[in-house]
Amino acid sequence: MACQSANVKFSWSSGVEILTKAPPYPKRRSRRVVFAKLFRRNPQEAAATALYAEIVRQSREPAFYEAAAVPDTVDGRFEMISLHAFLVMRHLKGQGDAAQKLSQTLFDQMFADMDQSLREIGIGDLSIGKHIKKMAKAFYGRVAAYEAALGGGGESLETALERDHYGSVENVPAEAVKRLADYVRAADARLAAAGLDPLMAGKADFSDFNGAASAAS
Numbered sequence: 001m002a003c004q005s006a007n008v009k010f011s012w013s014s015g016v017e018i019l020t021k022a023p024p025y026p027k028r029r030s031r032r033v034v035f036a037k038l039f040r041r042n043p044q045e046a047a048a049t050a051l052y053a054e055i056v057r058q059s060r061e062p063a064f065y066e067a068a069a070v071p072d073t074v075d076g077r078f079e080m081i082s083l084h085a086f087l088v089m090r091h092l093k094g095q096g097d098a099a100q101k102l103s104q105t106l107f108d109q110m111f112a113d114m115d116q117s118l119r120e121i122g123i124g125d126l127s128i129g130k131h132i133k134k135m136a137k138a139f140y141g142r143v144a145a146y147e148a149a150l151g152g153g154g155e156s157l158e159t160a161l162e163r164d165h166y167g168s169v170e171n172v173p174a175e176a177v178k179r180l181a182d183y184v185r186a187a188d189a190r191l192a193a194a195g196l197d198p199l200m201a202g203k204a205d206f207s208d209f210n211g212a213a214s215a216a217s
Contacts, residue, residue, distance in 0.1 A: 044098070048105035050202025052113070055084040063209040068183070069176035074121075075168045078114075082139050083165065083184065085110055086146055088204050091191045099196060111136065138164075150188055157181045183209050 059080035065072040070080060085106065092103040111132060118131055142164050148154030158174075158181045165180070166172040186207035194205055 042101075042105060044102040044105045047102055047200060047202035048109050051088055051102075051106050051199065051204055052085075052109050054202075054204040054206075055081060055088065055110075058204075058206045059084050061209060064180070067176070067209070068180040069169065069172055070165070070180070071169055073168070078135065078138075079142075079165045081110065082142055083146070084187075084204075084206065085139075086143050087184070087187055087191060087206070088199060089143075090147065090150075090188070091196070092199060095196050099200065102200060146184070150185070157184060179209075183207060186211075 059077065064070045064080055065076065070076045088106065089103045092099040092106075114135055115128060115132055118128055123131060142160075145154070145160040145164055146157070149157040149160045154160075158177050161181055161184070162172060162177050166177065190205060190207045191199075198205065
């Protein structure tokens, strides 16, 4: 994540329904525990580091900020990283102890990076915990909404994305929302087809944004 100013107004909680029961996804742990775990010998650490690098790389693809109208801001980049992290964790969920540990390690690395990014833009020690807690709640809210939408048991993916992913955007074009939803479905299907082994090896082959849009049209 990057930002040019320390005077940032965070809106990650916009439109988020906070879960009353934690989903079967990684849990937020205290900063002390996260950093202790990261510096302790962990067989999943290398794979988690590689996966997070893939998530960040994919999240920075210019097409998302151009054709999909995602704002190139702190909020927008957080949303893209959260979306891709969700897709990876969705396909690690329920796949055994090693996959669960990898998912938790990935989650810890993601929020350790968020912590560092907030410090780099000038957020002080006394406020870090509050911001990280807000981000974690926002992440879990999106996980619940996107999981339900992809599973066909709730609102449409377009509705969930428009409310949560584009929460800081006024009058987002419907076509942009549709293109992002088409991409998410294609990426989800691609990860499912690849299976667990690539993820356990630190590889996440997401769908190409433009290719997904062309296939859906």
